[in-house]
Amino acid sequence: MGKITAEGNVEAINYEGFQLTRLDTVIGAARANSLWPLPFATSCCGIEYMASMAPNYDIARFGMERMSFSPRQADLLIVAGTISKKLAPVLRQVYEQMSEPKWVLSVGACASSGGIFDTYSVLQGIDRVIPVDVYVPGCPPRPEQIIDGIMNIQALVKHESLRRRYSPEYKELLDNYNIEHDIDGK
Amino acid sequence: MESKLTNDQVLSAIREQFGDKIGEEQQVTDHYLTVFADPEAAHAVILWLNQHPEFKVQFLTNITGIHYPDNEEGKEIVIVYHLHSLQNNFRLRLKAYLPVEHPSIQSITDIYSAANWLERETYDFFGINFVGHPDLRRILNEDSMDYFPMRKEYHLEDETRQDKDNRFFGR
Numbered sequence: 001m002g003k004i005t006a007e008g009n010v011e012a013i014n015y016e017g018f019q020l021t022r023l024d025t026v027i028g029a030a031r032a033n034s035l036w037p038l039p040f041a042t043s044c045c046g047i048e049y050m051a052s053m054a055p056n057y058d059i060a061r062f063g064m065e066r067m068s069f070s071p072r073q074a075d076l077l078i079v080a081g082t083i084s085k086k087l088a089p090v091l092r093q094v095y096e097q098m099s100e101p102k103w104v105l106s107v108g109a110c111a112s113s114g115g116i117f118d119t120y121s122v123l124q125g126i127d128r129v130i131p132v133d134v135y136v137p138g139c140p141p142r143p144e145q146i147i148d149g150i151m152n153i154q155a156l157v158k159h160e161s162l163r164r165r166y167s168p169e170y171k172e173l174l175d176n177y178n179i180e181h182d183i184d185g186k
Numbered sequence: 187m188e189s190k191l192t193n194d195q196v197l198s199a200i201r202e203q204f205g206d207k208i209g210e211e212q213q214v215t216d217h218y219l220t221v222f223a224d225p226e227a228a229h230a231v232i233l234w235l236n237q238h239p240e241f242k243v244q245f246l247t248n249i250t251g252i253h254y255p256d257n258e259e260g261k262e263i264v265i266v267y268h269l270h271s272l273q274n275n276f277r278l279r280l281k282a283y284l285p286v287e288h289p290s291i292q293s294i295t296d297i298y299s300a301a302n303w304l305e306r307e308t309y310d311f312f313g314i315n316f317v318g319h320p321d322l323r324r325i326l327n328e329d330s331m332d333y334f335p336m337r338k339e340y341h342l343e344d345e346t347r348q349d350k351d352n353r354f355f356g357r
Contacts, residue, residue, distance in 0.1 A: 084328075
C-alpha cells in the first residue's frame, strides 16, 4: 500500500498514480492558490496594492493574483481606499454581482472604519454595506501587510466547508445586510 | 504683474452706475476689492462688469457661500462671486447677503456657462436657490441627503458613529 500521511486533520493515502483525500481540502487548496481578486481601489491604499502587485513584492508568488476586472469572475473583492457615501451603492452592487463563493478584504483605515475622514460624506467602514472577511489596518498599510491580509484570506478559503454558503448562519449574515440570495436555509 | 485697473477706480465706477444698490461696506483683502451688492442687483452688476468696454471682467473664477449664524436676521448667508478680468489682470469679489430662511438669488448661468456647476455646488452645500438655473440639483453629495452640510447648525462629523468618546477628542 501507499504511504499514509496526516496533514492537519486530513488523512491522505499516497500511492503511485492516485491520492485519496477530502474533496473540501482539494477544492479549498485549488481556490486558495489561485485567487481571482477584483481590486476596488480608490486612493493611496490602491497605490500600495499596486506596489504589492509589482515585481518588488509580487503577490503572484503566493498565487494571489489573476486580476479580474469583472466582478462576475472574481472570488475576492479587495477594497482599498476611502469609500464615500455616494459610492457605497456602487460598491454594494459590485459585491452583489460577484458569484459565490466570495470573500472581501478591507485594506486600510478608510475602508475599515472611515479612517481620518469622520465626516458627513464618507462611509464609516465598508462593513456598513457589505460583509468583510479580513481587515488590514494602516494608513496606508505597507505591501507586506496587504500580503499578510491576503494570506489570511487564503487560510479562510483553504479551510472553508463546501456547505458554509448554504448554512443558516450565512443566510442570516446576508439578511443582515439586506443582500439578495437564494439560500433556503434548511 | 501690476494691474492696469485700480480698486478705487472700479469701485467708484460701480457706485456711479448702481448707486445705493451697492452697500457702504467694502473691503480690500490681499489687494483684492470686495464689493457688497443688493442680492437683486448682483446679476446686473456682474453683467455690467462683464460687458464693460474697459473693465472686461469676463472670467468667473468661483462661486461659493458662507454661513454666519450670528449675523443679524436676514443676513446669515453670504454668496460670494470671484470675478477676474484676464485682459486687465484684475480680480474682485462680489458679495451679497441673503436670509437663511429662504436664500434665493438670480442665476448667472446666462452670463457665464461655468456658473452652472458652481451654482449647483453652492446649492448642494448651502441650500441657496438660484432662480433661473436650468438644472438645480445636488452635484457632489448623495441625492438622498436631506440637509445642507456646510451650514453651521449641522455636524461636520458622521453622526451615525457611536464609538467615539468626546473626552478623547478634547470636547
